[in-house]
Amino acid sequence: MSKRLFDLLFSSVILLFLIGFLLVFYILASIQSKSNGLYLQQRIGQFGNPFTIFKLKSMHDKSQKVTPFGAWMRKHKIDELPQFFNVLIGNMSIVGPRPDVAGYYDTLEGENRKILQLKPGITSEASLKYKEEDELLARKENPKEYNDTIIFPDKVKMNLDYFYRQSFWLDITIIWRTIQHLK
Template sequence: MIKRLFDIFFSSFILITFSWLILISYIITSIQTKSNGIFVQQRIGQHGKSFSVLKLKSMYPKKEKVTSFGQIIRRYKIDELPQFLNVLFGQMSIVGPRPDIAGYYDLLEGEERKLLELKPGITSEASIKYKDEEYILSQHENPKLYNDTVIFPDKIKMNLDYYYKQSFILDVKIILKTIKNLIS
């Protein structure tokens, strides 16, 4: 209950404080991509249920190329600000495992399925550690294989650790660590 109230308060604060940045970014991404500046994708949420995650578009439609403005908003995670709406809607939390596409969290077995009890989050220890995941993957000959055999299992381990240790104090520490990471 405390976590949900905190999620509502914190996400409302972020959305109000950064509404100007979201609006300007939306306009620029809409112009640059010549499409709606909001990217909607199905992700796996709590209890394995699918939901629509919101992001600002950072890539040209139907191309595998990031826009010039997309590089900026990705670097500073501005593209993820609309996800605070997902938090308000109750689909996500501020802290929790990052929501993934189908074929990962929904296929977990055994103890690892405990992660599906958690709401996906905007930030986590794993998302902080792998903030440059795209770059890390680009350094490998087979990025999908590296993700599936190294990064994803490590994220599972870190997220299970969070599952067993979760508390309001831990959430605050992760949020502060995330803010420090974004600033530096």
């Protein structure tokens, strides 16, 4: 089975089962954020091309503070569920490097640029390892420096490893590990 066909089937089934919940979460996010409950952001995608990622809004627009409901959604990764629509559109995959903002993957050089041949994913081995990344960075004196010198290079290494080892069974393993981490 091709990766794209698997992505289409998997995301369609997930959305079929979750569409009612997504609508409720969207309404609650809209109420808590006092704005449109959908958050759109430019990320770097396959071949370094920017695309718009979909998330449920977890912050107030004006105060830029995380809402109580937003914190709960982030903790349980519910704010990420609209990305299954990104998979249907074709600018993301179920498994692949998590898309980042400009200034990271698009600046890679040499062999590391091979990562850009992959579609960004909803989950990856790196996203599992750093599932508590926000909390980890919050404990650092200089979170940006820690991200840029420790976390991001490790993610690049892990994503390059995925580039060379990618297979249907590896994707199934990563999806299974992701489901286990949701408990």
